[in-house]
Every structure is written in C-alpha cells, then in structure tokens.
Amino acid sequence: MTITGIIAEYNPFHRGHAYHLSRAREITGADFVIVAMSGNYVQRGVPAMFDKYTRAEAALRGGADLVLELPLCAACGSAEYFSDGAVDLFMQTGIVTDLCFGSECGDLEPLAEAAALLADEPEEYRSLLRQHLRTGISFPLARATSLQEALPSVSSDMLSSPNNLLGIEYLKALKRRKSSIRPHTIAREGGGYHELTMEKGYYASAGAIRRELIHSKGTFTEMIQAQLPSPGIYHSYEGKTPLTEDAFSLLLLQRLRSIQGTSLNSFFDVPEELSNRIWNRLDEFTSFSDFAELLKSRNLTRTAVNRALLHILLDIRQYRRADHLRVLGLQKEAKVLLNLLSTHGRLPLLTGLSGSGLPEHTFYPDRLYESVRSLVHGIPYQNEHRRKMLIV
Amino acid sequence: MTITGIIAEYNPFHRGHAYHLSRAREITGADFVIVAMSGNYVQRGVPAMFDKYTRAEAALRGGADLVLELPLCAACGSAEYFSDGAVDLFMQTGIVTDLCFGSECGDLEPLAEAAALLADEPEEYRSLLRQHLRTGISFPLARATSLQEALPSVSSDMLSSPNNLLGIEYLKALKRRKSSIRPHTIAREGGGYHELTMEKGYYASAGAIRRELIHSKGTFTEMIQAQLPSPGIYHSYEGKTPLTEDAFSLLLLQRLRSIQGTSLNSFFDVPEELSNRIWNRLDEFTSFSDFAELLKSRNLTRTAVNRALLHILLDIRQYRRADHLRVLGLQKEAKVLLNLLSTHGRLPLLTGLSGSGLPEHTFYPDRLYESVRSLVHGIPYQNEHRRKMLIV
Numbered sequence: 204m205t206i207t208g209i210i211a212e213y214n215p216f217h218r219g220h221a222y223h224l225s226r227a228r229e230i231t232g233a234d235f236v237i238v239a240m241s242g243n244y245v246q247r248g249v250p251a252m253f254d255k256y257t258r259a260e261a262a263l264r265g266g267a268d269l270v271l272e273l274p275l276c277a278a279c280g281s282a283e284y285f286s287d288g289a290v291d292l293f294m295q296t297g298i299v300t301d302l303c304f305g306s307e308c309g310d311l312e313p314l315a316e317a318a319a320l321l322a323d324e325p326e327e328y329r330s331l332l333r334q335h336l337r338t339g340i341s342f343p344l345a346r347a348t349s350l351q352e353a354l355p356s357v358s359s360d361m362l363s364s365p366n367n368l369l370g371i372e373y374l375k376a377l378k379r380r381k382s383s384i385r386p387h388t389i390a391r392e393g394g395g396y397h398e399l400t401m402e403k404g405y406y407a408s409a410g411a412i413r414r415e416l417i418h419s420k421g422t423f424t425e426m427i428q429a430q431l432p433s434p435g436i437y438h439s440y441e442g443k444t445p446l447t448e449d450a451f452s453l454l455l456l457q458r459l460r461s462i463q464g465t466s467l468n469s470f471f472d473v474p475e476e477l478s479n480r481i482w483n484r485l486d487e488f489t490s491f492s493d494f495a496e497l498l499k500s501r502n503l504t505r506t507a508v509n510r511a512l513l514h515i516l517l518d519i520r521q522y523r524r525a526d527h528l529r530v531l532g533l534q535k536e537a538k539v540l541l542n543l544l545s546t547h548g549r550l551p552l553l554t555g556l557s558g559s560g561l562p563e564h565t566f567y568p569d570r571l572y573e574s575v576r577s578l579v580h581g582i583p584y585q586n587e588h589r590r591k592m593l594i595v
Numbered sequence: 596m597t598i599t600g601i602i603a604e605y606n607p608f609h610r611g612h613a614y615h616l617s618r619a620r621e622i623t624g625a626d627f628v629i630v631a632m633s634g635n636y637v638q639r640g641v642p643a644m645f646d647k648y649t650r651a652e653a654a655l656r657g658g659a660d661l662v663l664e665l666p667l668c669a670a671c672g673s674a675e676y677f678s679d680g681a682v683d684l685f686m687q688t689g690i691v692t693d694l695c696f697g698s699e700c701g702d703l704e705p706l707a708e709a710a711a712l713l714a715d716e717p718e719e720y721r722s723l724l725r726q727h728l729r730t731g732i733s734f735p736l737a738r739a740t741s742l743q744e745a746l747p748s749v750s751s752d753m754l755s756s757p758n759n760l761l762g763i764e765y766l767k768a769l770k771r772r773k774s775s776i777r778p779h780t781i782a783r784e785g786g787g788y789h790e791l792t793m794e795k796g797y798y799a800s801a802g803a804i805r806r807e808l809i810h811s812k813g814t815f816t817e818m819i820q821a822q823l824p825s826p827g828i829y830h831s832y833e834g835k836t837p838l839t840e841d842a843f844s845l846l847l848l849q850r851l852r853s854i855q856g857t858s859l860n861s862f863f864d865v866p867e868e869l870s871n872r873i874w875n876r877l878d879e880f881t882s883f884s885d886f887a888e889l890l891k892s893r894n895l896t897r898t899a900v901n902r903a904l905l906h907i908l909l910d911i912r913q914y915r916r917a918d919h920l921r922v923l924g925l926q927k928e929a930k931v932l933l934n935l936l937s938t939h940g941r942l943p944l945l946t947g948l949s950g951s952g953l954p955e956h957t958f959y960p961d962r963l964y965e966s967v968r969s970l971v972h973g974i975p976y977q978n979e980h981r982r983k984m985l986i987v
Contacts, residue, residue, distance in 0.1 A: 456966045486976045570852045578845055584878045
C-alpha cells in the first residue's frame with residue numbers, strides 16, 4: 204500500500220494546494236494521502252489566520268484523506284525544526300511510505316545532493332562555511348554560498364528559492380533519520396512564496412491571498428474566491444476579521460512585562476542578542492508586529508524575531524518531537540487509516556483530547572488562540588478539550 | 596497643627612471635588628489637607644479612567660497639599676474594606692488630625708449613631724438582622740432595614756444614600772480602631788452618585804462626567820469642561836479614549852482560562868456562588884462588562900461582581916492594610932509634610948519605588964494598567980519603578 208505524506212500550513216487552503224494534493228496522489232500512485240498540518244500557529248511565527256479545524260476541513264474537502272496536527276514546536280520552528288518535526292511525525296505513523304513536497308525547481312536530484320552534503324557536513328564544506336562566517340556575513344548567506352561552492356552543479360537560483368530550501372531540509376531530515384520514506388517533488392505552479400500579486404487564472408501564493416483577506420477585512424472577494432478550490436470552502440468565515448499577530452499584542456506585552464528582567468535564554472530559539480534588544484526596547488512596544496519590526500536586524504530576520512516572540516508568549520522552552528498522533532480530521536472513506544494508525548503507529552493515537560491525559564500546559568497555546576478568536580470574532584469559545592476530529 | 600484627611604477617587608477630579616477640598620480646609624481650619632486617593636483601580640471594581648498620576652496632579656492643582664495612594668485592597672474593596680484601609684492609612688501617617696467626608700445628609704449626628712450601632716452590633720440589632728435575612732432578602736437590604744428599626748430617629752432616605760453609607764463606614768472604622776481622628780461631614784452639592792444628568796452651572800457627579808467622556812471618546816466637550824475646576828487640568832488627555840474595564844477583556848479571559856477549573860476561593864472576596872457561576876458561564880464571555888452583567892444576581896450587585904473579577908485578574912488573594920506610605924504628589928509649599936510623615940509616620944515613606952525593596956508582585960497591577968494604557972493610547976509605557984512623586 205502506498206500512503207503519501209504532505210507537509211502543509213494551508214493558511215489558507217487554495218487552488219495550488221488542491222493541485223499539489225491531486226498531483227501527489229497521481230505521481231506516487233497513493234492509496235491514501237495524509238497531511239501533516241500546522242495547528243493554530245504557523246512557521247512565520249504568528250497565529251494562523253484561520254483556526255486549525257477550519258483549515259483541516261478545507262484540506263479534507265480539497266483532497267486530503269486525513270489531517271494530522273504538526274507538533275507546535277515544529278509548526279512554529281525554523282525550517283530545520285519544521286522539517287525534522289514533520290518527517291518525524293510521518294515516521295511515527297508507521298504507515299507513510301512516500302513524501303511529496305512542492306519546490307520551485309521540481310527536480311529531486313539537485314535538492315538531494317545539497318541535502319546529503321548538509322546532512323553529513325564533510326570537512327570541505329565546513330571549512331568553506333567557517334571562512335564565509337569569518338567575513339561577517341549572516342549564517343543563511345554563508346551557508347548558501349558554501350553550498351554552492353561545494354556543489355558547482357547546483358545553481359545559485361536553486362538555493363535562494365524558499366520551497367527548494369525547505370525541500371532540502373525535508374530530504375536532510377529523512378537522510379539523517381535513515382528513513383525509508385521515499386521523497387518526491389512537484390514543481391510549484393504560479394506565484395512564488397514571496398510574490399504577492401494576484402491575477403485571475405493564475406495560482407496565487409497563500410501570502411498574496413492573506414494580504415488580500417486582510418485588505419478586504421475577511422470578505423472573500425471575487426478575486427479571492429477565484430483562488431479557492433471551491434468557492435464554498437470558507438463561506439462560514441466570510442466577513443470575520445482574519446486573525447493576525449496584532450490581536451495578541453496586549454497578551455505579548457503583558458507576558459514580557461511579567462517576566463521583564465529575567466533572562467530569555469530559557470525559551471526555545473531566542474538568541475542572546477535578541478534577548479538584550481527586547482529588554483532595551485520594551486518601552487517602545489506598540490504592537491506585536493511593530494515590535495518585531497523594531498527588533499529585526501541584519502543577523503535576525505523578521506520571521507526569526509516573530510518566532511522568538513511567539514515562543515516567549517506561548518512559553519515554549521525547548522524543542523519537542525510529537526508524543527502523540529493527533530488526528531484533526533478524516534474523510535469518511537478513509538476510516539481504515541485510523542485502524543492502520545492505531546496498529547502501526549508508534550505513538551498514542553488521539554482523535555480528541557477528552558481523557559487524553561495530556562498535561563494541562565499542553566493546551567495553553569490553543570486556549571490562547573481560541574480566547575483571542577472568540578473575542579475578535581464575537582463568537583462562542585470552542586473548548587479544545589471537547590473538540591473531536593472532523594469527519595467529512 | 597490641624598491636618599485634614601480626605602478619602603477620594605477623583606475619577607475624574609471635578610468642581611464638586613474642588614469645592615469639597617476648600618470647604619474641608621475651611622471648616623476644620625486645616626493647616627494642610629492630605630488626600631488618600633485610589634491608585635489605578637477604583638471601588639466599582641474597574642480600572643480608573645485616568646491613571647493615578649494624572650488624577651493626583653488634578654487633585655494637587657485643585658487644592659490638595661499632598662496625595663497618598665490608598666492600598667490596592669482598600670481601593671478596590673467593598674465599602675467596609677475601603678473605609679478600613681483609608682482610615683488605617685491616615686492613622687499610620689501619625690499626623691492626620693481630622694477627617695472630612697461628603698455625605699448627602701451633611702449632618703454627622705445620625706451617621707455617627709448608625710456607625711456606633713454597626714461597630715458594636717448589640718444583640719438587639721443582630722437579632723433584627725437575623726430575622727430579616729431569614730426572609731431571603733439581600734444582606735445590604737436586611738442591614739438597612741434592621742438599622743432603621745433599631746434607630747427610629749434615622750430616616751430611611753439617609754440609609755439609602757451611597758455617600759451617607761460610606762460615611763457611616765468611615766465612622767465605624769474610626770470607632771473600631773479607637774482613632775483620635777476627628778470626623779466632619781460636608782453636604783454634597785449637586786448631582787447624586789447615581790444621577791447621570793449633566794447641566795451647566797450644576798455640580799455633576801463623577802459618574803455623569805465619565806459617561807459623557809466615554810460618549811465623547813475622551814474629548815473634553817464644553818459641557819465636560821464646565822465641570823472641571825479649571826479647564827486646563829485634563830488638556831493633555833484630550834482625545835485619548837478613557838480606559839474602561841473592557842480594555843482588559845482579553846487579559847481577564849486569558850486569566851480565567853488559565854486557572855479554569857480551580858477553586859476561586861483563594862481570591863479575596865469571591866463568593867462560592869459566584870465562583871461556580873463563573874465556571875458555568877465562561878464560554879459565554881464576550882467582554883469584561885458583559886460578563887459581569889451576566890454574573891450579577893439578586894444577592895450580588897454588578898459592582899461586587901466587578902470587584903471579584905478584578906481581584907482574580909490582579910491576583911489579590913487577601914485583604915492587606917498599607918505597609919508603606921506612598922506619596923504620589925505634593926504641593927511645593929507643603930514640603931514640610933514629608934518631614935512630618937517621615938518623623939511621625941508608622942510605616943516607611945516612599946516618594947518613588949526605585950530601591951523601595953517592595954516585592955516584584957506588588958507592581959503587577961500597575962504594570963497591567965500601564966501596559967493597557969500605553970497600547971490603547973498609543974503612548975510610551977511609563978515604568979512605575981522609575982516614576983517619582985509629582986511636585987506641583
């Protein structure tokens with residue numbers, strides 16, 4: 204049996220995602236497609252625009268058979284942690300045989316070459332890296348330059364495209380974990396990750412759609428609807444302000460004030476340099492996004508700052524891999540996957556949290572998200588404990 | 596030397612307050628007038644509309660010689676705790692000789708009679724109280740009824756006016772503490788506490804002014820300016836949204852969610868009945884004020900609910916009297932009061948917090964207030980640690 208894994212955020216789910224799902228099924232000959240999807244917080248270090256149940260539902264209506272939740276540390280970690288956590292999750296399922304990811308290049312060979320080099324870090328590469336770091340350039344740039352020098356066959360374009368880089372991280376994680384999961388890649392169609400334009404008949408990026416949604420205050424304009432696999436998917440969210448990090452501004456400020464003066468070393472992935480800058484500039488805090496913009500530097504991207512602030516807000520102290528398989532939703536026709544997961548899975552299978560025995564602090568991030576969501580949208584609070592997986 | 600104490604909130608300071616200050620000075624022949632004023636939270640169980648420094652400044656410009664901060668537990672406690680905390684603070688100064696409060700009746704005699712009865716609680720009164728409570732009426736109503744039956748000379752009108760009732764509590768506290776401070780009362784002019792109308796040439800209540808300010812979104816309209824002792828007093832606050840409890844909604848919800856399921860018994864003045872109702876109805880939370888409205892009952896006024904929610908939000912676990920004398924501000928000409936307070940005061944005198952050695956959690960309520968204020972007004976955060984008393 205072929206069970207293909209896809210790693211995604213679907214923030215929000217769009218036509219390009221539906222295309223990727225159907226192509227992945229096709230090229231791997233999959234019996235089932237399982238998606239490992241970020242929960243309520245995403246890799247840019249911000250809350251997801253729509254909550255995880257809404258996004259899981261869209262994924263199921265858009266072609267996925269089952270949606271697993273990525274563990275929080277992976278979902279809002281850097282590319283390396285994101286990939287490690289996602290690959291680990293698929294390995295723990297015991298049933299995923301193939302992994303299919305989108306990339307700008309659409310060609311596995313050069314990505315695998317780069318991944319092999321990064322997984323092993325031979326002395327030749329490490330020496331190049333040291334040399335470049337000594338010149339004072341940032342780590343990502345030094346790494347890209349060293350990689351390219353060590354692998355002349357790989358184009359520099361390839362190493363600067365975000366989905367290629369993420370693909371390399373997936374391949375590296377598979378290789379390091381000696382996983383038997385077979386990788387595949389599909390060329391992304393349409394707008395690149397950083398392109399924010401939206402034209403009809405063109406695959407826009409999730410970033411472009413998010414920008415439009417913020418602009419339209421949550422109204423699914425004709426232009427946005429044209430990017431959805433089926434226009435009905437988000438109807439119930441029509442007109443609700445999409446959540447952004449700035450709905451969490453007061454909570455973040457209060458959190459920072461309450462731990463002010465302590466070292467931020469104990470939080471996951473908060474560099475010392477950033478810790479100092481946070482305390483020095485705290486009185487200039489006006490919002491989550493403005494503060495992140497204020498804190499970013501040559502060495503630290505806005506995304507890295509966002510992630511650090513999110514780790515502090517959510518009290519994430521260390522990287523943890525999954526300790527359970529959390530099913531957010533499932534296609535009716537794919538119920539057999541639950542049996543397979545409970546038989547072959549190497550972690551407890553959870554289809555809801557009631558009676559899960561998970562410690563209380565596990566729910567803190569979701570409680571925070573739901574508190575904000577219920578107040579911003581003026582809708583009833585949904586208790587995570589009582590949520591069950593969706594069946595579509 | 597005569598030093599007269601006045602207990603106040605000044606939320607905001609208005610013409611009636613200036614009149615009271617000058618009359619108090621006159622009738623007591625005071626050399627100095629010291630005000631004990633609520634800090635950033637007030638007796639209705641909500642944040643003050645303007646922060647304590649702004650209100651202290653107005654009081655000093657309006658005729659006070661020195662402003663002391665009421666301890667938090669008193670400032671946002673019920674009338675009995677409010678009075679006990681304020682009277683205690685004046686006793687601890689070692690220099691306050693007289694206390695002057697406003698009342699609807701303007702006559703000390705009947706108030707003192709009622710206070711004597713409540714301070715001693717003779718069996719006759721207690722038996723009446725028991726009888727009335729057995730009929731199922733609320734405690735405040737049973738108390739007023741029993742008082743009136745025990746003191747036929749006192750009119751029922753008198754016992755239903757809020758400032759008379761507060762005055763009785765002051766007198767009761769003085770009596771119970773066997774204080775040598777001499778009480779005086781001045782008849783309030785103009786709008787009663789519960790009257791919300793505002794007419795030119797008439798003394799409006801602080802409640803009426805607050806309502807107008809919320810309506811005008813912080814603009815000091817001509818009608819509001821007519822109620823200020825001098826129009827310039829609040830100019831720097833012009834156009835800034837007055838703070839209400841709803842700016843704290845998300846923080847309260849997050850606080851409740853984070854302690855959900857635990858008993859609220861450990862918080863100060865949170866009745867068991869309310870504790871249960873909070874957990875039963877938490878999913879209906881839409882804002883601080885709506886939630887308080889939802890929770891109020893025949894036995895529990897909206898104000899009592901507000902106070903309980905505030906105690907939970909600010910982590911107030913038990914009633915505490917003052918453990919220091921905190922000077923918020925001072926008239927230049929009254930500097931001698933600082934010497935007197937440091938010589939005769941029975942508690943450490945603080946004119947700022949830097950180096951005060953006060954434990955960290957002491958600052959939590961002010962930090963919360965300032966965080967909200969800086970975000971709502973888009974103005975820089977003012978660090979309580981670095982604030983010094985105002986000299987006007």
